[in-house]
Amino acid sequence: MKKEIKTTNSVKKLYLLVSILPVNKRDVFMDLTEKFNVNYHISFLGNGSASSEMLALLGLKESRRAVSMGFIREDKVKDCLDAIEDKINQLGIHAIAFALSLDRIMGLKNYLFLADLGGKAWKKN
Numbered sequence: 001m002k003k004e005i006k007t008t009n010s011v012k013k014l015y016l017l018v019s020i021l022p023v024n025k026r027d028v029f030m031d032l033t034e035k036f037n038v039n040y041h042i043s044f045l046g047n048g049s050a051s052s053e054m055l056a057l058l059g060l061k062e063s064r065r066a067v068s069m070g071f072i073r074e075d076k077v078k079d080c081l082d083a084i085e086d087k088i089n090q091l092g093i094h095a096i097a098f099a100l101s102l103d104r105i106m107g108l109k110n111y112l113f114l115a116d117l118g119g120k121a122w123k124k125n
Contacts, residue, residue, distance in 0.1 A: 012074040014102045019068045019084065020046065021095035026066035029095075032087055036080035038070035060094055072099065 017038060019029050023045065030041050048063035055063060072080060077099045084097045 015072050015074060015077050015099040016102055017070050017072045017077070017080065017097065017099050019095065019097040020065050021068070021088075021097075022093055023064055023066045025091065025093060025095070026068060028091075029084065029087065029097075030068055030070075032083060033068075033070055033072070033080060036072060036076040036083070038072045038076075038080070041068060041070045043068040058094070071102075074101075 017033060019033075021029055026043055030043065033041070044067055046065045046067045048065065050058070050060075050063055055061070081097060081099065084095075088095045088097075
């Protein structure tokens with residue numbers, strides 16, 4: 001007989017939070033998202049392929065952007081995205097942020113680890 005792992009209703013879905021923003025603002029937004037228990041970040045440089053005319057039309061100075069990703073629990077997504085939107089408006093920059101649901105993509109142990117709920121993602125043999 002297969003042993004089932006039961007979860008309670010208090011376990012929240014996990015989302016991937018993605019932010020695309022000016023390179024010089026990356027640390028500001030990573031610090032902001034940490035306040036919402038985003039406990040893992042990865043950030044890398046992106047370079048768009050838009051022409052200088054298109055950049056000017058969109059009000060952008062350059063095509064280089066920082067792309068940051070982190071994991072966030074469902075109960076924190078709305079407040080975090082609202083805070084990011086407020087910061088974008090406050091700084092007057094062009095940026096975007098969104099969250100993608102990761103439910104049913106990963107196993108429970110990885111979920112518990114990434115959601116900072118005390119799970120172990122792997123064991124040493």
